[in-house]
Amino acid sequence: MYLSAGRVADAAGGVARRDAGRRALRLVAPNVVALGAVSLITDVSAEMVTAVLPLYLVAGLGLSPLAFGFVDGLYGGAGALVRLAGGHLADRRARHKLVAGAGYALSALAKPALMAAGSVPAVAAVLVADRVGKGVRTAPRDALISLSSPPGAQGRAFGLHRAMDTTGALLGPLVAFAVLSAAHQDYDPVFVASTCFAVLGLLVLWLFVRDRDGAAGGSVRATLTVLRGARFARLCASAALLGVSTVSDSFVYLLLQRAVDLPVRYFPLLPVGTAATYLLLAVPLGVVADRAGRGRVFLAGHAFLLLVYGLLLSPLGGAALVAGCLALHGAFYAATDGVLMAIAGPLLPEGTRAGGLAVLQTGQALARFGGSLAFGAAWTWWGPHTALWAGAVSLATAGACAAALLGARRSAGPDRQEAEA
Amino acid sequence: MTLRTRLLIVVGAAVLLAVAATGYTLRAAARHPAHTGAGARIVLGTPGQIVFRDMRMGPGKDHLAAVASASPGAPRADSGLVCARFHAAAGTGLCLRNRPGLTPSYEAVVVDAALREHRSYDGAGIPSRTRVSPSGRMAAWTVFVSGDSYGGTNFSTRTSILDTRTGHLVPSLEQYRVIKDGAPYRSADINFWGVTFADDQHFYATLATRGKTWLVAGDTAKRQVRTLHQNVECPSLSPDGTRVAYKKRVRSAAGGNPWRLTVLDLRTMRETPLAETRSVDDQAVWVDGGQVAYSLPGDYGSDLWTVPADGSGTPHRLMTAALNPVF
Numbered sequence: 214m215y216l217s218a219g220r221v222a223d224a225a226g227g228v229a230r231r232d233a234g235r236r237a238l239r240l241v242a243p244n245v246v247a248l249g250a251v252s253l254i255t256d257v258s259a260e261m262v263t264a265v266l267p268l269y270l271v272a273g274l275g276l277s278p279l280a281f282g283f284v285d286g287l288y289g290g291a292g293a294l295v296r297l298a299g300g301h302l303a304d305r306r307a308r309h310k311l312v313a314g315a316g317y318a319l320s321a322l323a324k325p326a327l328m329a330a331g332s333v334p335a336v337a338a339v340l341v342a343d344r345v346g347k348g349v350r351t352a353p354r355d356a357l358i359s360l361s362s363p364p365g366a367q368g369r370a371f372g373l374h375r376a377m378d379t380t381g382a383l384l385g386p387l388v389a390f391a392v393l394s395a396a397h398q399d400y401d402p403v404f405v406a407s408t409c410f411a412v413l414g415l416l417v418l419w420l421f422v423r424d425r426d427g428a429a430g431g432s433v434r435a436t437l438t439v440l441r442g443a444r445f446a447r448l449c450a451s452a453a454l455l456g457v458s459t460v461s462d463s464f465v466y467l468l469l470q471r472a473v474d475l476p477v478r479y480f481p482l483l484p485v486g487t488a489a490t491y492l493l494l495a496v497p498l499g500v501v502a503d504r505a506g507r508g509r510v511f512l513a514g515h516a517f518l519l520l521v522y523g524l525l526l527s528p529l530g531g532a533a534l535v536a537g538c539l540a541l542h543g544a545f546y547a548a549t550d551g552v553l554m555a556i557a558g559p560l561l562p563e564g565t566r567a568g569g570l571a572v573l574q575t576g577q578a579l580a581r582f583g584g585s586l587a588f589g590a591a592w593t594w595w596g597p598h599t600a601l602w603a604g605a606v607s608l609a610t611a612g613a614c615a616a617a618l619l620g621a622r623r624s625a626g627p628d629r630q631e632a633e634a
Numbered sequence: 635m636t637l638r639t640r641l642l643i644v645v646g647a648a649v650l651l652a653v654a655a656t657g658y659t660l661r662a663a664a665r666h667p668a669h670t671g672a673g674a675r676i677v678l679g680t681p682g683q684i685v686f687r688d689m690r691m692g693p694g695k696d697h698l699a700a701v702a703s704a705s706p707g708a709p710r711a712d713s714g715l716v717c718a719r720f721h722a723a724a725g726t727g728l729c730l731r732n733r734p735g736l737t738p739s740y741e742a743v744v745v746d747a748a749l750r751e752h753r754s755y756d757g758a759g760i761p762s763r764t765r766v767s768p769s770g771r772m773a774a775w776t777v778f779v780s781g782d783s784y785g786g787t788n789f790s791t792r793t794s795i796l797d798t799r800t801g802h803l804v805p806s807l808e809q810y811r812v813i814k815d816g817a818p819y820r821s822a823d824i825n826f827w828g829v830t831f832a833d834d835q836h837f838y839a840t841l842a843t844r845g846k847t848w849l850v851a852g853d854t855a856k857r858q859v860r861t862l863h864q865n866v867e868c869p870s871l872s873p874d875g876t877r878v879a880y881k882k883r884v885r886s887a888a889g890g891n892p893w894r895l896t897v898l899d900l901r902t903m904r905e906t907p908l909a910e911t912r913s914v915d916d917q918a919v920w921v922d923g924g925q926v927a928y929s930l931p932g933d934y935g936s937d938l939w940t941v942p943a944d945g946s947g948t949p950h951r952l953m954t955a956a957l958n959p960v961f
Contacts, residue, residue: 267738267760394734395659402659409651416647420640480758481737596822 240366241373245358247421249377251414252354255317256378258410259347260385261403262324265393269400270336293575295345300352300571301433304564309353309360310424312567316350317418319343321411328404352574356567359558360425367558368507371551372499379492383485425563436568445560445569449576451615452553455515456580458608460522460588460601462487462542468525468597469538483539490543491550498547499555507556508619514548515612517541522605526598553577673714676700678722678747678960687717689934689955698729698749703961706953715749718761720958721919724770726798727960730761730777742775744798755803759792763868763917767831771799772854774829774837793826793839795854810852812841813860819843826850826859828868828917830878838862838869838878849878849898863903867893868917870926872943876900879918879926879943882907895928897943906945921961929957 303312323343330336355371362370388410389403396402439445466483469475475483502510521541524534554570561569591600676685676698688699688710698717699710717729718740725747733739733756740761743754759777766773776793795804804810807826812819821843829839829852841850841859849866850859867881878900881893891913897906908926916929926943929936934955941949952959 392655392659396662399662402655402662405658406655409655413644413648413651416644420635420644476758593823 240363241370242361243421244361244423245370245374247417247423248354248358248361249374251317251418251422252374252378253381253384254410254414254417255320256381257385257388258324258407258414259320259343260382261389261392261407261410262327262343264386264389265400265403293348293578295348296352296575296578297568297571299349300356300567300569301436302349303353303356303567304436305432307564308424309357309567310418310422313350313353313357314415314418316346316348316353317411317415319346319349321346321408321415324404324408324411328401352567352571355554355570355574356558357422357425359554359561359566359570360563361423362558364559366503367555368499368502368510368552369496370499371555372496372502372547375499375547375551376492376495379488379495383488383492433568435562435565436572439561439565439569440572442560445557445573447618448553448557448560449573451618452573452577453580454611454614455608456577457584457587458604458611459515459518459581459584460604461581461585464585464588464592465521465525465538465542468601469535471597472525473530473532473535475535483535486535486539487542487546490540491546492543494544494547495551498544499551502548502552502555507552510548511552511556512612512616512619514545514552515608515615517545517548519605519608519612521545522601522608526601526605673697674700674711676711676713676749678727678745678749679725684953684959684961685720685722686938686953686959687720687957688712689932689936689957691934699956701953713749715745715751717743717958719764719775720960721764721766721773722770722960723766723768726766726770726773728764728766728773728775728796730764730775732761738778740777742773742794742796744773744796753798753801755794755796757792757794757805762791763828765830765917767834767837769834771797771834772831772837773798774831774839776827776829791825791827793829795829795837797834797854804854804857807839807852807859809857811856811858812850813858814841814843814848815861828870830869830871830917832871832875838871840867840869840880847883849880862900863898866898869898870918870920872920873923877943879908879920881914881916885913895926895941897926897945908941908943908945909947910939910941910949912949919959919961927952927959927961 299312299316303309320343323339323346326339326342327336330339358370358374359367388406392403392406393400440449462484466480469483470480498510498514518541521538524537524541529537553573557570557573558566588600588604591603595603678685680700682703683700684703684706685698685700688694688697694710694712696716696718698713698715698720700713701708701710715729717731719730721728722745727745727749729743729745731741731743733741737758738760739756739758741754741756742764744752746752757777759779762776762778764773764775772795774793774795776791779790779792792805793807795807796802807829808824812824823843825842827840827842829837831837835853835855837852837854839850839852839859841848841861847865847867848861849863849869850861852859865882866878867883869878869880871878876899878898880896880898882896882905883892884894885892893913893915895908895910895914895918897908898904899906910928912930914928914930918926918928920943921927921940924943925940927938927940930939931937932954936957937954938952938956938959939949940952941947
């Protein structure tokens, strides 16, 4: 049984465990806080670049929008497969920190390289390297969060990590904006500052994140065996079903923009609304998940998404619609993103945790990609209104199926007991 | 290492990195004092002169510059006016430039013959094309608007038309009625780009919908466009108004070089591929009735080339590191 530093201190000092609120956060291991700090700093670095990238490529380098679409597609698509490789590598020798560190280092190197890359193929290569770095580090990092936390505190651990991660994502564009305006629209200071943040993130990882010893020996076969386990397979199936029925963020924002006829210049602010709610709710919902059952919170999160669809289909308009949709959309992420990892962690043996999480994440990402294609096609053929109805029906059906799948797991599993332990 | 040592290392590194980033930013800021400094005096419409966007690295980068058309390689006069895209006619210029900010946004500035700024209009997007009508009264521009497309990976365009005399602005041509193949047409995925004016009321442009493009003839009084010919992008009307030079998509976009510079005779609808075989992604400019000028990628982003408009001859490089010439 894992004991965090805080709990050891409690036990030694004979402190009564009455103070539930404090205890909730004390259950979060220092390692998780350190990983959260690394993600926060690295996300500032990454989102600075993401914010200026379209401008830099099209306005700065003179890339044609056609080529930009190509590069953008590469940028988004390169992550999925390396994630599986990263998870597997981390498992094989239990070197989560090393593999995650390599991923962070690759992304850090990509920032100055972007500044030097003058041609389209070079820029594309650097962006792919950046994405490979992100793909490689995700599963080992989540496995490390999971391995560092007791089974009963997985929800709050992931909640805290995701809240810190999102804080970085919100700060990044602001920093980029500050640098860009200070440097009279010159792009290279943005890349230099981004590199500095990336280096700092690496340093924090190196100095403060501890690897978990033992539990080595994961192999491809071991990871595949995990998939055959009924509970994990049911979880993967639920995540995939719900993923296919999830209308992607850009569609939600596009529908919202159309519904209230939002000026295009405010369009980039919509994701900020979602992220802010996500940030606020990630920890509380993580704690709720630990107490009331993570499967329930995961399903409730998708009910929030269903409410977003409902609001978009309702005659409601104006600021109320925007606020309601963004709040529910952020709550959807807070109740599902980290919580899914928190459900999956305890189901996976330590030696295959990174590999198993990578399978789940990749499956969910592919399902969402498929869902996004399907929704795009439905939009083109039937128009946005009918497409959204179809999305809502599909999500409700998937939710019912997932409830059946996860419900079977919960009655059989010791999830509640672990939370009380 | 104790916690104290590790904290000291991180704090020390953070301070060093912050100093490095700040120092670099301040040095970059010092490189460019404010933009639009007063430069050489350039008067639009001066005979025997080419005005263009200077693409060379250095203090004059992205400024409007001028050279004598007899010696385009000669030293350039730098006006100091920053423009990402530029066009002018009859003493009125339209300068499209990027505005600093988090999201892509631009400013369309109407300038007079002495390049003094008169009115300006802000909007969201990245400058792409601009044209002024032959009389200098109407101006149109196209920008790429991010986050305005289905998948989020593609850009969509927005085209605006301004009456510089009345100040009346049509923010998006998508408000216009579309007559496609003789019948009214509506679709959510319509995009317009590359306006070229015949006169102050009539223009041509590209309309894209469902993955195909059309040359459309537009009318600002009727607020309507109708399709004329398929597979036409970035049309440019000849000085006599009888022909359109444009980008014709002849290969798949996947290879990155889909376009062939082509001239369409508006009376016979006959297409003439020009002698330039490299893929051109530009709205060509007519040098005179017999030649068109266009941009191709070069060492500094763009070089200017010319080629006869009748399909004969060979391409000729007019100047390096330049874009958007006005003859």
